[in-house]
Amino acid sequence: MNLWCTSEAAMDVSPLFFSNPERVGAMIQLQNAINRHLSKIDGGECNEWRVIFMIVHENHIRDLKFHETRRLSRKDMTLHFRVFVDHEASKTADFSTCIDLLVPALERTLPYFSKAKIGKETQEKIRAIVRLAGEEAKAGVASKH
Numbered sequence: 001m002n003l004w005c006t007s008e009a010a011m012d013v014s015p016l017f018f019s020n021p022e023r024v025g026a027m028i029q030l031q032n033a034i035n036r037h038l039s040k041i042d043g044g045e046c047n048e049w050r051v052i053f054m055i056v057h058e059n060h061i062r063d064l065k066f067h068e069t070r071r072l073s074r075k076d077m078t079l080h081f082r083v084f085v086d087h088e089a090s091k092t093a094d095f096s097t098c099i100d101l102l103v104p105a106l107e108r109t110l111p112y113f114s115k116a117k118i119g120k121e122t123q124e125k126i127r128a129i130v131r132l133a134g135e136e137a138k139a140g141v142a143s144k145h
Helices: 026-038 058-063 087-091 095-107 110-114 120-144
Strands: 002-009 050-055 069-073 078-084
Touching: 002 026, 026 095, 026 120, 050 095, 069 110, 078 095, 078 110, 087 095, 095 120, 110 120
Parallel strands: 002 050, 050 078
Antiparallel strands: 069 078
């Protein structure tokens, strides 16, 4: 199994969530750390875990009737999610806070993994990986600056 992340974000969100030529952003740093660990476990039939982080103002959520979504594509056994990240907190987030906002959003996707025949035990291993990867991502950036 492999994690793939992207986002739909408001313009006022901290730039530390995103990569640029000078640095790897929090989202990709976390994704890479998770993928290093996911390669060591059996993800069952699931090939990919795709997450779109929705970092938008709550007025947009309400007015456009946005909601978190989850879907399993049985054709290629890919789990697809759209999950919300706290917009207000994300506006002034430092790198560590960016990671702290992304980790619980990823954890909210885990109960749906049972649809891809991923058992509770493996879900808990993935939860531990997400948390460990969050700490590793924060430490990796801290050690580079």
